[in-house]
Amino acid sequence: MPTELAPGVHRLATDYPHVCGLPLWLHVIDAGDELVLLDAGIASTPEAATGPELKKLGHDLADLTLVVNSHAHPDHMGGNAILKDRSGARLAAPAAEAGWLEDNETLVSELWGSDPAAMDLDERERAELFEMLGDRVRIDLLLRDGDLLPSGDRRMRVITTSGHSPGHIAVLDERSRTLFSFDDVQGRGQRYLDGNVWLAPLYTDVERYVGGLQRLLELDFDALVPSHGDVLTADQGRQKVEQSLEWVHDVHEFTTASLRRKGSLTVRELAGSIGTELGDFGGICLQTVRMARAHLELLGRRGGAEPRWHHPG
Ligand SMILES: [Zn+2]
Numbered sequence: 415m416p417t418e419l420a421p422g423v424h425r426l427a428t429d430y431p432h433v434c435g436l437p438l439w440l441h442v443i444d445a446g447d448e449l450v451l452l453d454a455g456i457a458s459t460p461e462a463a464t465g466p467e468l469k470k471l472g473h474d475l476a477d478l479t480l481v482v483n484s485h486a487h488p489d490h491m492g493g494n495a496i497l498k499d500r501s502g503a504r505l506a507a508p509a510a511e512a513g514w515l516e517d518n519e520t521l522v523s524e525l526w527g528s529d530p531a532a533m534d535l536d537e538r539e540r541a542e543l544f545e546m547l548g549d550r551v552r553i554d555l556l557l558r559d560g561d562l563l564p565s566g567d568r569r570m571r572v573i574t575t576s577g578h579s580p581g582h583i584a585v586l587d588e589r590s591r592t593l594f595s596f597d598d599v600q601g602r603g604q605r606y607l608d609g610n611v612w613l614a615p616l617y618t619d620v621e622r623y624v625g626g627l628q629r630l631l632e633l634d635f636d637a638l639v640p641s642h643g644d645v646l647t648a649d650q651g652r653q654k655v656e657q658s659l660e661w662v663h664d665v666h667e668f669t670t671a672s673l674r675r676k677g678s679l680t681v682r683e684l685a686g687s688i689g690t691e692l693g694d695f696g697g698i699c700l701q702t703v704r705m706a707r708a709h710l711e712l713l714g715r716r717g718g719a720e721p722r723w724h725h726p727g
Pocket of ligand 1: 485487
């Protein structure tokens with residue numbers, strides 16, 4: 415059942431908890447002449463959930479006029495092709511991620527395949543990813559930092575936060591002072607709905623992730639709305655941002671200490687220890703691999719580590 419967060423702003427349930435074991439919320443905003451959907455879910459979401467949820471509000475998928483992707487991860491843009499087909503809505507997304515948003519192969523090889531010595535997808539995992547990603551369609555409107563969405567009678571501002579993904583955006587609805595943070599504010603990770611394993615935070619660049627979190631702290635808002643969790647008050651939201659910054663600090667200390675102790679480290683070794691010693695994240699996975707690499711790269715940029723290549727044989 416949709417929940418009203420503010421006049422004209424509704425939170426919609428998705429099928430993601432059943433598919434991936436994590437909460438995922440989409441948001442629809444009534445902006446007079448425009449009906450705006452924030453994020454698209456995975457490929458199955460429009461028909462399994464968004465359509466039925468919109469019906470309860472007296473709308474239909476066909477009524478959508480603008481679909482905004484916060485970033486190019488499957489749970490935020492996999493539904494694009496179906497949504498475009500059913501509604502003809504314009505698709506808007508961060509300019510910095512257009513290449514990923516329009517080409518599944520590029521996304522999968524650059525994100526999941528970035529460190530083949532640390533992690534490799536098997537055929538089943540690849541097939542599952544491509545199923546969630548669905549068909550790709552052209553992005554009609556490329557968004558840059560500071561842009562206002564073409565959202566009818568509501569001013570909705572785009573804030574590039576980056577970090578979690580290269581061009582991740584947050585959106586501030588100025589009328590209701592609601593800040594949609596999508597996947598920016600990850601705290602110390604998130605517990606899966608059906609067990610004790612946690613999903614680790616994901617970021618590909620430490621400084622950009624920290625910079626994005628700090629930008630959120632500078633904004634005026636009454637509610638902070640993440641994609642994978644409950645709505646937070648301004649105070650709770652700021653605390654969660656601070657907690658996210660502390661996590662980054664802790665991982666960096668851990669990385670520096672591990673490297674000092676061992677002398678050398680691979681991305682795989684560091685990902686494995688982050689994924690078991692800093693939390694119950696199941697060891698090596700996309701999140702811990704990208705985090706390990708991001709922190710080693712930061713050390714490299716600051717002269718605290720030196721990357722090397724060696725023959726595997
Ligand atoms: Zn994401």
